[in-house]
Amino acid sequence: MRAIELADVGRAYGERVALSGVTLAVEEGETLAVFGANGAGKTTLLRILASLLRPHRGEARVLGHVLPKEGWAVRGKVGFLGHDPLLYRDLTARENLEFHARLHKVPFARIDELLEAVGLARRADDPVHTFSRGMIQRTAVARAVLHAPELLLLDEPLAGLDPGAAALVEPLISGGTRVVISHDPTFRGDLTLGLRDGRVAFCERDVTTDDVRALYA
Amino acid sequence: MFGRGLKTLSLITVALIVGAFAMVFFYAPNDADQGFIQKIFYLHVPLAIVALFGFVAGGVYGIKYLRTGDRLHDLRSYVAIHLSLILAVGALVTGSIWARGSWGVWWTWDEPTLVSFLIVFLLYACYQPLRFSIEDPERQARYAAVFAIIAGAFVPLNFMAVRMAESLVHPRVLSTTGGSMPSDMRITFLVSTVAMACLFITLWKYELASKHATFRLRALKRRLADGEDAWTPNPRRSAAPTL
Amino acid sequence: MPALPLDEAGKYVAAAYLVFLALVLIYVAIMAGRLARVERDLGEITDLLEQRTAEAEDDERETVPR
Amino acid sequence: MRSAVGALLRKDLLLQRRTPEAVPAMVLFSIGTFVLFHFALDEREVTGNLASGILWVTLLFAAVLGINRLFVSEREEGGFDGFLLAPVDRTSMLVAKAILLFLFLSVVEVFVLAAFTILLLGPSPWGPLPELILVLALANAGIAVIGTLVAALAIQTRARDLIVPLIALPLSVPLVIAAARACAPLLTEGGAGALEARWLAILGLYDLVFGLLAYAIFDFLLEE
Numbered sequence: 001m002r003a004i005e006l007a008d009v010g011r012a013y014g015e016r017v018a019l020s021g022v023t024l025a026v027e028e029g030e031t032l033a034v035f036g037a038n039g040a041g042k043t044t045l046l047r048i049l050a051s052l053l054r055p056h057r058g059e060a061r062v063l064g065h066v067l068p069k070e071g072w073a074v075r076g077k078v079g080f081l082g083h084d085p086l087l088y089r090d091l092t093a094r095e096n097l098e099f100h101a102r103l104h105k106v107p108f109a110r111i112d113e114l115l116e117a118v119g120l121a122r123r124a125d126d127p128v129h130t131f132s133r134g135m136i137q138r139t140a141v142a143r144a145v146l147h148a149p150e151l152l153l154l155d156e157p158l159a160g161l162d163p164g165a166a167a168l169v170e171p172l173i174s175g176g177t178r179v180v181i182s183h184d185p186t187f188r189g190d191l192t193l194g195l196r197d198g199r200v201a202f203c204e205r206d207v208t209t210d211d212v213r214a215l216y217a
Numbered sequence: 218m219f220g221r222g223l224k225t226l227s228l229i230t231v232a233l234i235v236g237a238f239a240m241v242f243f244y245a246p247n248d249a250d251q252g253f254i255q256k257i258f259y260l261h262v263p264l265a266i267v268a269l270f271g272f273v274a275g276g277v278y279g280i281k282y283l284r285t286g287d288r289l290h291d292l293r294s295y296v297a298i299h300l301s302l303i304l305a306v307g308a309l310v311t312g313s314i315w316a317r318g319s320w321g322v323w324w325t326w327d328e329p330t331l332v333s334f335l336i337v338f339l340l341y342a343c344y345q346p347l348r349f350s351i352e353d354p355e356r357q358a359r360y361a362a363v364f365a366i367i368a369g370a371f372v373p374l375n376f377m378a379v380r381m382a383e384s385l386v387h388p389r390v391l392s393t394t395g396g397s398m399p400s401d402m403r404i405t406f407l408v409s410t411v412a413m414a415c416l417f418i419t420l421w422k423y424e425l426a427s428k429h430a431t432f433r434l435r436a437l438k439r440r441l442a443d444g445e446d447a448w449t450p451n452p453r454r455s456a457a458p459t460l
Numbered sequence: 461m462p463a464l465p466l467d468e469a470g471k472y473v474a475a476a477y478l479v480f481l482a483l484v485l486i487y488v489a490i491m492a493g494r495l496a497r498v499e500r501d502l503g504e505i506t507d508l509l510e511q512r513t514a515e516a517e518d519d520e521r522e523t524v525p526r
Numbered sequence: 527m528r529s530a531v532g533a534l535l536r537k538d539l540l541l542q543r544r545t546p547e548a549v550p551a552m553v554l555f556s557i558g559t560f561v562l563f564h565f566a567l568d569e570r571e572v573t574g575n576l577a578s579g580i581l582w583v584t585l586l587f588a589a590v591l592g593i594n595r596l597f598v599s600e601r602e603e604g605g606f607d608g609f610l611l612a613p614v615d616r617t618s619m620l621v622a623k624a625i626l627l628f629l630f631l632s633v634v635e636v637f638v639l640a641a642f643t644i645l646l647l648g649p650s651p652w653g654p655l656p657e658l659i660l661v662l663a664l665a666n667a668g669i670a671v672i673g674t675l676v677a678a679l680a681i682q683t684r685a686r687d688l689i690v691p692l693i694a695l696p697l698s699v700p701l702v703i704a705a706a707r708a709c710a711p712l713l714t715e716g717g718a719g720a721l722e723a724r725w726l727a728i729l730g731l732y733d734l735v736f737g738l739l740a741y742a743i744f745d746f747l748l749e750e
Contacts, residue, residue, distance in 0.1 A: 013353055052610055054355075054749070076613025086604035086611075088537070090544045095537075102533030103612035127544070143608075238477075254469035257476045264480070283746055307483050311476040318472030340696035343689065350683040360679055363743050364693070367675060370739050371697055378700035378728050382707060420487065427494055434501050441508045 001064055003028045003151055003177040004049065009058035010198075011044050018044040019198045022058070026191060031178045033189030035212050040195040042181045043082065046153050049179060050080040063150055076104060079149030081157055081173075085140035089129040093120055093139045096128060097146060104147040114142040119168050133160040141169050155181045185212040219426035223419070230419045233412035237405070245405040257315040259406055263413035265308040265330050269372060271301030271417055272341060276369020279362035289429075291358040291458045294365050296424045298344055300417060305338045329380045336375055340368055348456040358458055432459065527621070530614035534622035539629075541599060548595045549633055552588040556638040559584045560645045571648035578709040581642055582702050585635065586669070590691050592630050593673040596623055597681040610748065620674055620744040628670040635662055647713065654712040657721045661712075664729035665705040671736045672697050678747040704728040 003026050010020035019041040026032045036042050047053040049062055051071035060067040062074050080086075087096045097111045115124045118138040128136060137160050144152065157173050157180065158166045180189060186209060194201035194215045201215055241259045248255035278294035281287070312331040317323050326332055347364055351357040398406075542548065563580050564570075572580060600606045609619060639658075643651055651658060673694060680689040708725035 050611060052607060072613070075611060078611070080607070080611050082607070084604040084607065086608040088541060088599060088603050088605065090541055091537070095540060099533055099537045100608065100612070102536070103530055103609070103614055105529065252469055254472055256473045260476055260480055283743065303483060303487065307480055310479045314472050314476045314479070318469055336696050336699045340693065343692045343696075346685065346692070347679070347683065347689055350685040350689065352684070356682065359746050359749065360682070363675075363679060363746055366743055367672075367697070367736070367739060370735055371700075374732060374735060375700050378703045378732075381724060381728065382703045416484075423491070427491060427498075431494065431498055431501075434498060434505070438501060438505050438508070441505060441512070 001028055002026065002061070003030070003063060004032070004179070005059075005061040007059045009045075009048065009055045009060050011041075011048060011053060011056050017198055019048070019195075020057075022193075022195075022200055024191070024193060024200075024203050026177065026179070028177055030191060031180060031189035033187055033192045034179060034181045034195065035183075035185070035192065035215055036195035036201075037216050039197075040215075041198040042195055043155060044198075045195070046080070046082065046155055046179065046181060049151075050078055050153050051075055052080070076147065077150045079144040079147070079152045081140055081144040081152070081154045083155055085128075085136050086143060087128045087136065087139055090127055092125045092127050093131070093142075094124045096139065097143060100143055100146055106147050110146065111142075114146065114172075117168065117172060118142050119165065134162060134165050137161055138165060138169060141172060145172050150177065152176060152178045152180075154178060156183060185209045219422055219429050223422050223426060226415070226419050226422065230412070230415040233408070233415050237409040237412040240405045240408055245402050246399065248402075251319060254315065254318045257311055257318070259409040261308060261311040261315055262330070262406070263410040264304050264311060265334055266410055267413045267417045268301040268304035268308055268334075269337075269376075270414070271297050271304065271421075272337065272372050273369045275301065275365045279365035279369070282358060282362045283366075288358060288458060291362060292425065292428060293421075294362060295348075295458050296421055296428065298341060298365060300420055300424065302338070302341055302344070304413075304417065305334055305341070308334050309338060329376070329382075333376045333379045336379070337368075337372055340371065344368075345456045354459045361458075428457065527615045527618045530612070530618035531622045531625070534609070534619060535625060538599075538622065538626050548592045548630055551595075552591050552630065552634045553637045553641075555591055556584050556588045556634065557641045557645070559587065560642060564646060569646070572646050573648040574714040575706075575710045577642075577647055577713040578706045580646065581638075581709065581713075582665075582706040584642075585631075585638065586695070586698055586702060588634060588638070589627075589631060589669050589673060590694055592627060592634075593677045593694060594687060594690050596627060596674065596677040601681050606748065616745045616748050617741060619748060620678075620740055623677070624670040624674045624740070627673050628666050631666045631669060632662075635666070649713060649715045651713060654721075658709065658712055660726070661705055661708045661721070661729070664726065664733060665701055667733045668701045668729060668736065669698060671733065671740050672701075675736070675740050675744070675747075678744065700728060700732055704732070 005025045006022050009022045011018050022045065024032070034042050034045065044053065048055050048060060048067065051062070051067055051074045054068040063077055065071075065073040067074065087093075088099075091099070093115065094111060097114070098108065100106075101108060101111055112121070115121045118141060120135060120138055120142070123131070123135065128139065131139065137157075141157060144154070152173055154173060158169065161169060178189070180187070191203065191205055192207045192212070193203045194207070194212065196215055202211060237259070241256055245256075245259070247253055248258075275294045275298035278290045278297060282290035282294060309331070312328065312334070313323050316325045316328065316331070324331075344361070344364060348357050348361050351360055560580070563572075563584075567576075569576075597606075600609070610616070639651065676690055676694045676697065679693070680686045683689055704725040708721060708729070711720060711722070
């Protein structure tokens with residue numbers, strides 16, 4: 001089964017067309033790397049895949065379900081890590097995770113496991129607003145993978161992380177089917193998508209670093 | 218497509234309005250209590266009733282929009298509420314004039330129709346600002362529909378509450394529509410109401426046709442200008458729906 | 461409540477009906493403004509179309525002699 | 527749905543306990559308004575219609591403050607996205623927020639009623655307390671439902687602070703009519719008058735109509 005199938009997907013915000021004519025397919029277990037300058041439509045694509053945005057045209061299938069009609073079936077099966085950590089600043093890391101665990105009906109044992117894995121076990125009961133940027137990002141990663149999602153949608157998952165923290169987080173977010181937005185031109189997935197001004201610049205299995213760099217020129 | 222039958226409808230409306238006003242002044246007798254001033258009744262109450270139904274119709278089209286996602290329903294809802302607002306202003310002003318003539322004051326809290334209309338008017342006056350403060354056209358349509366449905370349900374509830382709250386001390390004509398109103402007055406009132414309803418429908422269709430034509434024209438212009446697909450949205454932000 | 465005499469009441473009744481007339485006329489005026497804009501838009505579209513056809517003819521003329 | 531409502535409520539109450547924002551502000555605002563009414567009306571004591579009117583107008587304005595804050599944490603800290611990503615019924619957000627607003631109002635009313643009795647009210651409200659609580663509960667339910675709807679409607683607009691009072695005040699007119707008229711005889715000097723059933727009927731009808739309506743259309747306010 002294909003994890004993601006997009007056919008001519010497009011989306012506009014009012015007068016501005018953010019994304020148009022995206023066609024691609026990602027097999028199960030593969031990683032799709034997405035590149036593009038700021039405002040090229042990367043975040044819009046990610047939000048459409050997470051069923052947070054309704055595509056205005058084209059057909060989108062995620063995990064075999066048509067969006068937006070079957071969005072309810074996709075929800076809970078994707079792990080979404082966007083720019084925004086989606087954490088309440090006045091709650092502790094543990095309370096935030098407990099809230100999401102209740103929504104996703106995940107046993108609390110998983111929370112301790114994850115807090116240990118991202119190296120936050122000692123700070124778990126401090127409010128998130130006392131955290132540094134890297135710690136917030138680590139908590140957000142824990143939140144995104146809390147319910148063991150079938151598909152991970154990640155927007156620069158390693159942003160703000162030092163090499164040590166990145167090494168902690170890496171195993172949590174690799175292995176399964178992924179869509180990863182990155183600004184590191186050396187990052188490689190099984191399939192690489194380049195976006196420019198909301199349109200597909202390339203979508204291939206073999207790309208060179210120069211191809212990627214050309215997007216930002 | 219909205220213009221179909223508009224001409225016939227307009228002619229019927231003109232005939233009905235002229236007929237209704239002629240009946241008001243030449244057929245209906247002067248009211249026994251209030252005398253000539255009661256002639257305002259044939260204007261004020263139909264305005265109020267039609268505006269009321271217009272608001273509720275806006276809510277019904279809001280429901281249709283949410284069910285189907287068809288932007289034309291949003292347009293219908295918007296135009297119905299927009300026109301009803303204008304009629305509500307008319308109902309308020311004529312009611313106020315009636316109060317001045319009858320009781321010597323510009324405003325009276327003893328006339329539930331008038332008080333309810335003020336409240337309903339205040340609520341619907343927020344409709345345009347609400348639309349205007351939402352940028353994304355799709356969200357604008359959706360939220361406007363939700364507002365139209367809430368407000369549409371609010372209209373009858375509000376009337377009930379206000380009617381119960383006001384002590385009915387003044388001689389009120391509307392309460393006599395059922396029984397003791399002379400039949401020639403009742404017929405005049407009915408004709409006036411039908412005429413007003415026809416006027417509303419005519420203007421509604423007229424504005425729909427106008428708005429629809431404007432959108433299609435703009436879409437055509439955009440296509441000619443830069444060869445873009447027709448789905449590129451309208452570059453001007455406004456409270457009015459876009460297609 | 462004593463009924464107002466006709467000459468007194470007539471003013472108010474006339475005022476009320478005039479309000480109604482004024483509302484309808486203001487509406488007509490607003491729609492007239494919209495119609496003017498539609499007319500202008502139509503003019504622009506016609507110009508654009510003529511420009512296009514003129515360009516197309518120029519292209520043809522250039523390619524034919526060769 | 528019950529577990530989602532529970533999760534949302536628990537989270538909101540926790541947030542409220544950690545950084546109490548809405549409730550203290552609503553209480554202080556109400557007491558300030560009573561002081562203003564004292565000077566504006568130049569009355570040491572109020573009874574009957576006047577007392578009931580002051581109480582309800584004050585409570586309604588205080589409620590608007592709470593309504594304005596209801597979804598702020600969701601919007602500013604990504605709560606909407608986090609909630610929308612979870613496999614739960616979207617209406618649970620409405621239920622949780624309406625219950626939260628109901629609880630806010632109830633807590634506020636405990637303090638406000640006490641302050642009102644001390645500062646302005648002539649007759650003692652303790653005799654007709656059960657009837658008073660019945661009216662308050664019915665009116666709170668209405669304000670909670672309509673407040674949640676208006677708050678969700680306004681939170682995504684640019685003029686949120688303006689839209690909330692502009693829409694919420696006219697919408698709550700029937701509530702205020704019924705609640706104020708129902709309370710007036712209860713707050714009258716020299717023995718409480720009887721509670722009129724028709725006002726309770728209006729309050730109940732209002733709660734029912736808008737409760738069902740909110741349940742049916744709330745989903746559309748959360749999409750995207």
